[in-house]
Amino acid sequence: MSLPAPALEHVCDLAVTIDTPVEVGTTAMGLRRMIPITGGTVTGPLMRGRIVAGGADFQLIVGDGTQAHLDARYVLELNDGTRVFVQNKALRVASAEDSAKIRRGEPVDPTRVYFRCQPIFEASTPQWSWLAEHQFIGVGLRLPDAVHLSFYKVC
Structure with a gap:
């Protein structure tokens, strides 16, 4: 017996500004990088605001650079x-050539990149408690100086 597929409800779009990547180097696990988050905007039907400077995206690049x-x-x-803590885990997959372009900060056709994420939210105010009571998924786009994300609540 199959259950009905879940529906998605658009929550918001993020335009995240980033700084120059900090290259940690190749470890036993793969290539490690840290991308500083410098700010950005949150727009959408259910959430609006800004991204506070000071976050970071910690990356592990494997699969000969393709993942x-x-x-x-x-x-x-x-x-x-209200301030909301976000932990967003994602998988970005592209060809070796496109992955190298992304790492160099060059533009890549977004249709050639698989970029999906699972954000988890923590808020301290009652009106935003629903963020901790649902699952979310998202899609992403990496630009040379920014990351664009669209988040959806799984209904």
Whole structure:
């Protein structure tokens, strides 16, 4: 017996500004990088605000450079003043050539890159408690100086 497929509800779009990557180097696990998050905006039907500077995206690049396992942690400040902690784990997969371009900060056709994420939210105010009571998924786009994300609540 198959159950009905879940529906998705658009929550928001993020335009995340980033700084120059900090290259840790190749470890036994793969290539490690840290991408500083410098700010950005949150727009959408259910959330609006800004991204607080000071977060970072910690990356592990494996598969001969074609897979990037991302773990970004940052804070949103919503228009009502509520601050929301976000941990966003993602997988980005592209060809070796496109992956090298991304690492060099060059543009890549987004249709050639698989970029999906699973954000988890923590908020301290009752009106945002629903963020901890649902699952979310997202899609991403890496630009040379920014990351764009769209988040969806799984209903």
